[in-house]
Amino acid sequence: MLRATNLTKQYPVRGGDGVVQAxxxxxxxxxxxxxxxxxxxxxxxxxxxxKLLVRLEDPTSGTVELxxxxxxxxxxxxxxxQRRRIQMLFQDPYSSLNPRQRIGAILGEVLxxxxxxxxxxxxxxxxxELLDLVGLDPRLTQRYPHELSGGxxxxxxxxxxxxxxxxxxxxxxxxxxxxxSVRAEIMNLLDDLRRDLRLAYVFISHDxxxxxxxxxxxxxxxxxxxxxxxxxxxVLDDSAHPYTVALGAAVPVPDPSLAEPxxxxxxxxxxxxxxxxxxxxxxxxxxxxxxxxxxTDPKLLPLRPNHNVACHVAIRAxxxxx
Ligand code: SF4
Numbered sequence: 001m002l003r004a005t006n007l008t009k010q011y012p013v014r015g016g017d018g019v020v021q022a023x024x025x026x027x028x029x030x031x032x033x034x035x036x037x038x039x040x041x042x043x044x045x046x047x048x049x050x051k052l053l054v055r056l057e058d059p060t061s062g063t064v065e066l067x068x069x070x071x072x073x074x075x076x077x078x079x080x081x082q083r084r085r086i087q088m089l090f091q092d093p094y095s096s097l098n099p100r101q102r103i104g105a106i107l108g109e110v111l112x113x114x115x116x117x118x119x120x121x122x123x124x125x126x127x128x129e130l131l132d133l134v135g136l137d138p139r140l141t142q143r144y145p146h147e148l149s150g151g152x153x154x155x156x157x158x159x160x161x162x163x164x165x166x167x168x169x170x171x172x173x174x175x176x177x178x179x180x181s182v183r184a185e186i187m188n189l190l191d192d193l194r195r196d197l198r199l200a201y202v203f204i205s206h207d208x209x210x211x212x213x214x215x216x217x218x219x220x221x222x223x224x225x226x227x228x229x230x231x232x233x234x235v236l237d238d239s240a241h242p243y244t245v246a247l248g249a250a251v252p253v254p255d256p257s258l259a260e261p262x263x264x265x266x267x268x269x270x271x272x273x274x275x276x277x278x279x280x281x282x283x284x285x286x287x288x289x290x291x292x293x294x295x296t297d298p299k300l301l302p303l304r305p306n307h308n309v310a311c312h313v314a315i316r317a318x319x320x321x322x
Contacts (some may be wrong), residue, residue: 001085001200002030002053002168007062009048009224014273020274022048023059024224030168035194035201037215037232039208039247043270045224046155046204053202054088055079062110064167084114087161093153097145103156104141107131110163131161135189151182155189162193172204189215197201212236217306220244223281226300230307238302240303240314242286280312288313 009023023045030036038046045306047084051057053064055071064071071082076177090096097106101227106115107127111117117126128138145153154174161169171190175183191214194201211218218235220243239245268285271277276282283293292312300310303318 001032001067002202003063003065004049004053005063005065007049007052007064008060009045009052009057012061012110013124016274016311018274021276022224022273023052025062026221026224026226026230027304028219028226029151029202030202031195032167032200033198034216035203035214037211037218038204038221038223039206039218041206041247041270043223043273044221045170045273046206046221047222048224050088050170050202050204054086054170055083056088065290084164085166086168086170087164087166088172089154089157089161089174092177093150093157094145096157097153097160101144101146102141103131103143103145103148106145106156107160107163108134110160114164115222116164126163128164131156133162133193134159150184151185154178154186158186158189158193160273162197166199168200169206170202173206174203175210176205178277179319190214208236217257220247222277225281227310228280228308229300231304234304234307238307240307240309240318241282241311242313243282280310 005027007023007026010019010021012019024050026045028036029146040046040051052059055064061074066086068083069082071079074082104127107130108123111123111126117123126181127141131138131140136155136159140152145156148156174190176185177184187210190201193199201214203211203214206257215232217230218232219226220235220241226237226270228239228244235244257296271281271284280286280293280298281294283289286293290313292296298310298315299314300308303309303314309315
């Protein structure tokens with residue numbers, strides 16, 4: 001349904017000659033009704049990827065196809081029509097809602113712009129249905145965003161995204177700004193909506209436990225590339241890349257000859273994408289780095305069925321010795 005192929009994004013360095021490589025050849029697929037979790041630290045390229053997938057920004061190269069239509073070549077009305085089918089939910093529900101509009105007007109405006117739900121009376125009825133769908137009292141239409149709790153505002157954000165009847169929702173850290181007590185409620189609501197409306201999600205988070213909760217498949221990002229990808233259980237419970245292990249997955253060991261499990265912590269920061277390390281971009285922080293890692297960037301290769309990894313050591317450990 002949604003397919004990104006070899007997406008790259010470069011930004012010019014402010015006041016300099018070089019470029020910041022925010023995305024370096026990311027490919028992924030999303031099937032109908034599926035949830036793909038994307039996990040990584042801040043600076044890993046997750047949010048840049050989200051913006052390219054909904055065409056809020058143009059890629060430097062690569063394509064994004066929705067049901068076979070390349071979004072990167074569309075303009076004007078054709079782009080608007082396709083954008084309806086892939087909606088984005090932002091991290092901060094407060095800043096994404098107009099503080100001067102009542103909730104009813106915010107949702108009604110979306111319906112009017114897209115000419116959905118008929119006349120004013122039809123739109124009013126549909127606004128009530130949307131609020132009910134996300135577990136809010138339809139009487140909240142008269143309230144302003146500042147009169148709602150964070151959880152209620154995020155529910156309004158979800159209702160606004162659903163108003164245009166999308167097939168794909170891009171959820172960029174959708175619960176990170178919320179109190180811990182309401183995170184589970186919103187996650188359960190997203191789960192229910194996906195099942196009931198047959199939605200597909202791209203769920204972006206730095207929090208492995210959230211990704212684990214909701215994903216069918218997981219992609220782990222580091223410095224603008226996918227370093228591990230596959231079925232959620234295989235990637236998170238039997239991680240092969242040292243970075244995934246460090247993000248908090250259960251302590252697997254890529255090299256079975258190692259007596260000690262890898263430490264589930266990684267020292268240092270994500271490197272400057274304007275000046276990335278040679279070879280494997282993770283090598284300055286990797287407890288398993290070898291000479292080859294300093295010179296050769298590992299490719300994302302199959303480790304086992306439905307599980308790929310970009311790590312020299314993990315791939316070598318998976319290949320039986322001759
Ligand atoms: Fe670590 Fe080398 Fe694997 Fe990169 S390729 S993650 S540096 S072991």
